[in-house]
Amino acid sequence: MSAPATFDLSGRVAAVTGGNGGIGLGIARGFAEAGAAVAILARNEAKNRAALAQLNAFGARALAVRLDVTDRAALAPALAEVERALGPLEILVNNAGLARAVGATRGELEDWDRVLETNLNAAFILARLAARAMLPRRRGKIINIGSEYSLFGNPLAHSYAASKGALIQLTKSLAVELAPHNIQVNALVPGWIESDMTAPMKSRPFYQEVLRRTPAGRLGTPAECAGAAIFLASPAADFVTGATLFVDGGYSIK
């Protein structure tokens, strides 16, 4: 019981979807600084290159794979490319996310499908692929990025809320299924974090509501999600599974 708490990720291989910006990049940078080899899987090649340069600056082995997570046929090859380049995958972060603020009565079903495909189905397929690879090695970490709308209702982004709520339930079921194999599956719920996704809201009155409701009185930064992600990815959290960690400055408890 006296083994020191270890947050060291040296020698571990991590993949972060949507890892080229915002929360995903904050987590990818944290992993790289903690010693992991990091792959970012994301669509925008210019952002991928810029993110890769940041990871390389930490001296990390890193890789950017151009991937649209809604392209199901591309998911397995993307993970295979990560393993070929960096080694056996030990940490998967399902972070890629999409929101459509269209309202349930007005939005198109295509919006619903696209959001569910990105936020939930892709996460499931990637988690399954990763878990299959991790099983024979009897070690692995899967981290699903939820949202305040995993818990709360949203008047416009119903599909986003439904997908993120389901992602938490997926987390719990995978945790139960994979626990005997020493694979931990947890959810990290960032609150309102500075990113491309939250930037547009700053011009709306809703932004003031969020600030008033957040005890910290400000949005969080992507870097502030890194600590929780490193914890969940590390041996320090080997008995933590099925859990949901809220990193939200207290928003959800008010």
Next chain:
Amino acid sequence: MDSDSSTRNLFDLSGRVALVTGGNRGLGRALALALAEAGAAVAILARDEAKNRETLALLQARGARALARKTDLADRPQVAAAFAAVERELGPLDILVNNAGFAILKGVLDQTDEEWDQVLETNLTAAFRLARMAARSMAARGRGGKIINVSSIAGNFGTPIFPSYAVAKGGLQQLTRCLALELAPHHIQVNSLLPGWFTTDMTDWIRNWPEYAEALKEMIQRTPRGRFGDPGELAGAAVFLASRASDHMTGADLVIDGGFSVR
């Protein structure tokens, strides 16, 4: 607690002063040792002097400035004096871990008023009073701080076996949330740590008493990880919640139970 954006040394507690109640054995000892290994000076307040000495030696063996003081958490004047002694000897407090707790294995119908009061006093009221002392000290210094309330998964579930304990732990989680909101402007983060079933003296009854053999079987079957946690497996969570790594996390529950709660 400060604004360094580098993730390097994110989990380092060097120079911090921590207080762990009930820190002389079981989970409390594991938490105290973890904080010491991460660099903090650590005070433990607990009743059993032999166990205090033993744990103090373990803390010092890790190179930590440390202090152990015989304290009954239900004795209010004694707790206030102990808190003052900790700050006098180790310096102003940065990290409070409200860990001391005990359970009485009696249903509501068999429980006496005195038993109920004792359980609530140690598990909940003592935590409130220490959090208040700590928060006043932290707020006055203006350097932020961390309060970790060690609840239990019992705080989230009903139980016919130890109801007063479950009620106290549920209350402790509400205390966490209320304090988190009140103290956020002072950059003090308050979170709950919820261990599941761990191998400690407190779970001796379910692990070893024949009359609870069936309960043990059910408990293991229900736990996806299929075993009890080892107290050392809490170390990382404690250091995470005590460190800069969790600065945007407040009012939250961190469940560490091998998946028990989600099954």
